[in-house]
Amino acid sequence: MRWRGVPILAWAILIGSAPLTAADGDPVDLQQIVESSGEKFKKAFANRDPQALAALFTPEAEYVDSSGVVFHGRDAIEAEYIAAFEINRPGTLELELLSIRPVAEGVVVEDGLSTFTPNDPGPSSQMRYTVTHVKQADGSWLMASVRELESPVVTPHDRLLALEWLIGKWRDETDGQVAETEWKWSESGNFLEGAFRIRELDQPVMEGTHRVGWDAQQKQFRSWIFLSSGNFASGLWTTDEDDNWTLQLSGVTTDGASSAALMTYIRDGDDALGVYQSQRTLGGQPLPSRSIRVVRQPPPPAVTGAGQ
The missing domain is CATH 3.10.450.50 (Nuclear Transport Factor 2; Chain: A,)
Structure with a gap:
């Protein structure tokens, strides 16, 4: 010793x-x-x-x-x-x-x-x-x-184990909007990568990516989000004593307007997640808060051979 x-x-x-x-x-x-x-x-x-x-x-x-x-x-x-x-x-x-x-x-x-x-x-x-x-x-x-x-x-991978519960496929349906997200490890294992697809009635399909890594200077997780529309955002994560996570985002739209939101993630067991969006602004104007419930998607059924 x-x-x-x-x-x-x-x-x-x-x-x-x-x-x-x-x-x-x-x-x-x-x-x-x-x-x-x-x-x-x-x-x-x-x-x-x-x-x-x-x-x-x-x-x-x-x-x-x-x-x-x-x-x-x-x-x-x-x-x-x-x-x-x-x-x-x-x-x-x-x-x-x-x-x-x-x-x-x-x-x-x-x-x-x-x-x-x-x-x-x-x-x-x-x-x-x-x-x-x-x-x-x-x-x-x-x-x-x-x-x-x-x-x-x-390593960054070691630290990101705190968010490993994100790994998998998730889905939410709110007010006619369907969002599907899949999280996985990056090839290096030093980032978490999310790919999402949002479908809404009479609207073009929106796709995007969300990458989370360790910011060694800030000593916090950092997110980078990119949308197919050209919008992007980034921000830092924090956690509280109840193991809830918040992500303070700021971004820019394709027309140059500033955007912001505070995302709060509250786990409900292993397979469900409450996501609360507050302090939302666009071009300096406030937007209403939103809340959604996201559920983990089960793996596809096993495919058996003919005659089995």
């Missing part, structure tokens, strides 16, 4: 370490619980409380640091925390959750990035990590496996 220049246990490995009580398969609830759990871990870390930290592991948990040293069992992990607190300086911890993946009933895998900043002058350090959470008989969740990863580099 190392931490001179690298935070022990990655300090952020426990973003989901306090007991989880959400339904196993609900991604929104899991995200909220995991983020709340991270705050509880940070509190125990700030208090430099090895016993409280070790209690977040299963009795037979395994921790593997970035150099490959294995610490087996809650007692061994607590002992290492005690030693680490004695020789390492205090500091502050920031946690960035990259993904949560339910992989089996009662088993959730978490990937993230920790940033440790010492209180006294000195550089910050980062560490990527993977944690396996296992549901206990009493309904709580504890960490069964923690692994530090050698490289702290986080």
Whole structure:
């Protein structure tokens, strides 16, 4: 277990370490619980409380640091925390959750990035990590496996995993307008690409593309949208504590007019999405707000051969 220049246990490995009580398969609830759990871990870390930290592991948990040293069992992990607190300086911890993946009933895998900043002058350090959470008989969740990863580099693809739920085909029908959108990964895996088609009675079909990437300067997701009409828009994404996403768009029409809108995306389970358009303007004039419900399209039925 190392931490001179690298935070022990990655300090952020426990973003989901306090007991989880959400339904196993609900991604929104899991995200909220995991983020709340991270705050509880940070509190125990700030208090430099090895016993409280070790209690977040299963009795037979395994921790593997970035150099490959294995610490087996809650007692061994607590002992290492005690030693680490004695020789390492205090500091502050920031946690960035990259993904949560339910992989089996009662088993959730978490990937993230920790940033440790010492209180006294000195550089910050980062560490990527993977944690396996296992549901206990009493309904709580504890960490069964923690692994530090050698490289702290986080790719745009890693960050975009937070929006991976967009992948697939979506459809909405509102006031005689039918919109179909398909999201997929770009060939490089560093962007999400959406292609949409909008059909409306007595109107030409409108097509367009929507690309989402990571803006490393702003430290936010950025969108670029292009319509077949020649209009275009771009904007930055933000998220709130309820895991709702907003996209503040500004654009230009083919006749040179400015446009703007605030898009809010609220997930309703895995297969439905509420989209709310507010603060809409065109050429400086306000437009009414709109709301639509988008549903995920099921995959096409399997095609069987003749006689089967």
